[in-house]
Amino acid sequence: SQQGEEDPQALSIQEGENATMNCSYKTSINNLQWYRQNSGRGLVHLILIRSNEREKHSGRLRVTLDTSKKSSSLLITASRAADTASYFCATDAITGAQKLVFGQGTRLTINP
Amino acid sequence: NAGVTQTPKFQVLKTGQSMTLQCAQDMNHEYMSWYRQDPGMGLRLIHYSVGAGITDQGEVPNGYNVSRSTTEDFPLRLLSAAPSQTSVYFCASSYMGGGSYNSPLHFGNGTRLTVT
Numbered sequence: 001s002q003q004g005e006e007d008p009q010a011l012s013i014q015e016g017e018n019a020t021m022n023c024s025y026k027t028s029i030n031n032l033q034w035y036r037q038n039s040g041r042g043l044v045h046l047i048l049i050r051s052n053e054r055e056k057h058s059g060r061l062r063v064t065l066d067t068s069k070k071s072s073s074l075l076i077t078a079s080r081a082a083d084t085a086s087y088f089c090a091t092d093a094i095t096g097a098q099k100l101v102f103g104q105g106t107r108l109t110i111n112p
Numbered sequence: 113n114a115g116v117t118q119t120p121k122f123q124v125l126k127t128g129q130s131m132t133l134q135c136a137q138d139m140n141h142e143y144m145s146w147y148r149q150d151p152g153m154g155l156r157l158i159h160y161s162v163g164a165g166i167t168d169q170g171e172v173p174n175g176y177n178v179s180r181s182t183t184e185d186f187p188l189r190l191l192s193a194a195p196s197q198t199s200v201y202f203c204a205s206s207y208m209g210g211g212s213y214n215s216p217l218h219f220g221n222g223t224r225l226t227v228t
Contacts, residue, residue, distance in 0.1 A: 033216060042116070042202055042219030043155075088154065090217075098143060098162055098208070099170060100217060104154035 004032075004089045004103030012109040019076040021106040023089030024069075030092045032065055032072050033100070037086045046074075046087075076108075084110045114138050118203050118220035125193040125227045133188040133223050135203030141218070142208040144186040145170070146178065148199040149222075155202065161186055162208060193227045200224050 007022045023032070031050045035043040049056045049065045049072070056063045062075040076083055086105045093099065119134045137144065145160035147170075157170030161180040175197060177189040186205075190197060204217040 035217075040222075042221045043204075043217070044219070045216035048216060098160060098168075099157055100145075101157065101171075102147070102155040104152065 004091050006103045006106040010107040015110050015112050019079050021074045021087050023072045025091045027093050033090045034074050035088045079110045081110050081112055116205055116218050116220035118223050123225050129193050131190050133201055135186045136184050137205040141205035144205045146188045147202045150199050195227045198227045
């Protein structure tokens with residue numbers, strides 16, 4: 001079964017609004033990563049947050065991590081049409097195996 | 113700097129045929145992996161490698177073989193294609209720093225495979 005699960009599965013907002021996506025996972029992790037996938041393309045890394053970090057920023061992106069709840073959120077502020085894509089969280093379980101496990105993704109649509 | 117290159121981009125196979133999906137990276141990354149992406153299933157790990165001569169299984173390895181004879185190349189072989197292997201396949205690589213997985217993956221643009 002998937003380690004990470006994103007919520008919601010699909011999100012549609014107006015340009016300029018903020019978009020929030022959530023990710024829950026099952027086992028203890030070393031770190032959690034967020035990726036973006038434009039239609040028909042490979043995934044692009046956005047941000048990595050380690051298990052001892054609670055919040056991280058990169059431009060218009062803000063990621064939080066709550067290890068007690070085994071959850072993370074990705075906030076995109078002041079959304080743009082170019083942000084339309086699928087967003088995936090991925091976790092690296094603490095077992096030591098070199099496996100990055102992805103969730104099912106959130107499909108984000110920014111309406112002009 | 114090409115990054116991760118996957119060939120072919122599209123492929124149609126008949127049930128029972130075999131083929132190799134190619135993946136090459138020019139970033140001197142130790143870690144390479146193969147994922148398949150199916151609608152509603154996200155990405156699932158097929159096989160991965162932490163260096164030349166070392167490979168291991170992911171979540172869905174059945175029906176696939178890999179080898180890693182060089183740092184640059186990590187081909188994925190379908191032994192006897194089945195319709196259930198219709199999917200988009202992504203190769204990804206990363207630098208392995210410090211023994212735990214703290215490096216982002218670099219993805220190729222995928223191979224879209226249809227098995228009829």
